[in-house]
């Protein structure tokens with residue numbers, strides 16, 4: 001029996017526009033008092049008229065273009081009818097027939113996941129469960145009602161939980177690069193619903209298990225664990241019942257993060273259950289070719305392009321280039337540090353500092369870099385000094401952090417701290433003689449086994465307080481001992 005998981009992802013992203021999707025209320029809903037950002041439109045009061053937020057529509061198209069999608073010539077909004085306490089109108093405004101953009105793709109390593117569509121809709125309110133005098137109460141906060149939401153639907157091209165995670169990380173990168181949302185999964189500004197079933201090949205027969213949509217997954221790890229759990233659960237269920245997929249229906253399962261398992265919420269649900277129909281109060285929306293091109297031009301260099309450029313121009317390997325482009329802020333700061341038209345050597349040297357000393361420091365201190373405190377001249381001076389062997393690579397790592405903090409040239413810091421490398425052979429020879437005199441055992445070891453010279457070099461470096469040029473130190477020791 002051969003089992004292949006078939007996984008699709010629906011990703012919801014809250015746009016960080018100033019106002020909501022169909023009214024002028026502020027779209028800020030984190031850290032504000034409940035029900036303070038509401039009006040008759042987002043509360044769905046009779047007679048209120050929705051007016052689409054133009055920026056939000058443009059951002060949906062911008063994301064679509066960044067994902068290689070094609071814009072539809074004409075789009076419109078539809079009502080998706082369903083009842084839920086946090087949906088005051090009894091329907092959600094979304095796009096069903098004609099989404100803003102269709103048919104894109106995301107590259108993950110050597111693989112590709114096709115994007116079916118990206119459409120614009122509005123978020124719902126939030127239910128808050130509290131305990132009051134021992135009584136369990138549910139309160140509703142409508143601040144989030146009507147916040148612009150883009151839904152991106154992939155084709156079911158994903159075949160593992162790891163690939164699903166990589167897809168989400170790539171999506172998050174692209175969204176952050178174009179600056180339309182902070183796409184924070186833990187916070188809830190990016191949410192994801194995996195759809196999972198299995199293709200089971202047994203001898204000459206092929207079966208597909210019932211389609212399951214998993215709701216309420218609130219972290220990247222959760223997505224991975226939930227998919228893995230569901231693959232196992234469906235495998236077992238198929239072995240026991242042999243139940244296969246029915247046409248156009250899917251079962252909705254919730255994710256219980258405490259128990260690490262999925263549970264059935266709704267059975268056999270299809271799109272016809274929602275009775276979609278066009279919103280009569282909003283005309284069709286058409287963007288001209290010129291408008292679409294203007295949006296396309298506003299898209300900055302994306303992670304894949306940056307990755308290729310770093311490899312081509314700076315000779316960085318896959319791993320390093322990937323680390324640098326994965327966070328837009330980090331890569332912008334790196335690009336400021338290398339300055340205009342750096343040589344590949346200079347860029348590579350700086351990349352090593354960023355991925356080594358600077359990243360280690362940031363991880364330990366939990367700080368983030370301030371781009372305004374980055375001076376490309378300092379990085380250039382440091383590079384030149386290391387190239388001329390005035391400063392060792394080890395010292396460079398030490399002084400760069402201090403330089404960032406106190407805003408001083410790292411080469412000046414190194415000079416003031418006596419960390420300039422000694423390349424004066426007379427001085428090194430003097431130290432070498434002292435080291436040889438004081439370490440007779442190591443000297444006789446060396447005479448038997450020349451590879452053990454490292455110990456004596458170490459002693460010499462110590463005696464020079466790290467300032468001796470190690471290459472020269474080795475040469476002089478060898479000269480004296482042979």
Ligand SMILES: [Zn+2]
Nearest residue numbers: 023025039042
């Ligand atoms: Zn409103």
